[in-house]
Amino acid sequence: MSALQHQHDRKTGEVWERLAMVTDPELDESVTELGFVEQVSVDHDDGVEIVFRLPTYWCSANFAFLMADDMRRAVSSLPWVREARPQLRDHMVAEEINKGVREGMSFGDALKDFAAGGSLDELREKFRRKAFERRQETMILALRGMGYEDPAICRMDLSTFDAINFDSEEIARQKPRYRELLVERNLANLAGDRAFVTYDGCTIKRHEMVSYLQRLRGVRINMEFNSSLCRGLLAVRYREVDGDRSSQTPGPCGGCGSGCSAQAVGPAVMKTHSAALV
Structure with a gap:
């Protein structure tokens, strides 16, 4: 392998590492683990193109914009990258999102013909809270499994x-x-500092732990359901696009593999991962 090729492969690997740190804002899972990123290419001028696709044509534009912008920010943080160019494919407003992210536009400006203006700060905050609560529940349950009792967890410092x-x-x-x-x-x-507090910084009291965990469990179940739905739809959608129908696995309904399952869950996706435009 030539030194030039080795350097190119190293840079490509660094890009994938940065992309692995970008999460779907609703699911709090890596866009690479979810299979959203299809291709990464580094040109001779250190420009980076990231091709990604989402589970459905109508996946929420605000989620798509957030992911594209987060990918651009993450990859642009590499010191050698001249320009990062996320390219969303097969989406109803891919052209507008790609142009908006490339030109550093706000979501409201990029999608002004499709949605009311405004920023996505509130949406980011909403999903940051969910991510915090899901990760926190994971840690609390793990500590319980190791024998830590609730009073000790509530008092535990960093x-x-x-x-x-x-x-x-x-x-x-x-x-x-x-x-x-x-x-x-x-x-x-x-x-x-206490290692376990609420997202708003309030102390978690021992007698509140059971009800607190019940609420966190609801957050996790919702996120896990949406994650499974997205993975299933992504797999079915692009097997069909690629013409590999013979190797299809059953859709979310567990049925015939004809695509009826994907059609059936379409409205559900629009209510969950594909929320209305903001």
């Missing part, structure tokens, strides 16, 4: 939490993700 080693690879992966949001929200920075 230094104690940092010192805990989790045997589960998945829990160990989620630990820094939860901590990242603690710091981002300025909920815990110092060693003595």
Whole structure:
């Protein structure tokens, strides 16, 4: 392998690593793990093109815009990248989203012909809360599984939490993700700060833990359902586009694999992952 090819492969790998840090705002899962990113290419001038597709043609434009903009920001943070160009394909407003993100426009300006103007700050905040609560529930349940009782979890400070080693690879992966949001929200920075508080910074009291976890469980179940739905729709949609019908797996209804399942769940997607334009 030539030195030039080696450098190109290294840069491509770095781009994929940055993209793995970008999440679907509603699902809090990596866009690469979800299979949304189809292709990455680095040109000779260090411009990067990222081709991505979503589960349906009508996936919410605001979610799509957020993901495209987050991809651009994440990849542009690499010091050698001259320009990052996310390219959404097979979507009802792909052209408007691609142009808007490329030119640094706001969502309201980019989609002014389709939606009322405004920023996506409120939407970002809504999904940041959900991500925090899902990650927090994961950590609390893991600690319970290790024998920690609720009073100890409620009192646990950041230094104690940092010192805990989790045997589960998945829990160990989620630990820094939860901590990242603690710091981002300025909920815990110092060693003595509580590691488990509400998203608004309130103390979680021992007698409230059961009801608090019940609410977090509802958040997680909703996100997991939408995640499964999106994965299924993405798989069915692009097997059909690629003409590989013979290897289709059953759709969400578990039925005949003819595509009827995808048609049946279409309205559900519009109510969940494909919310109305804002």
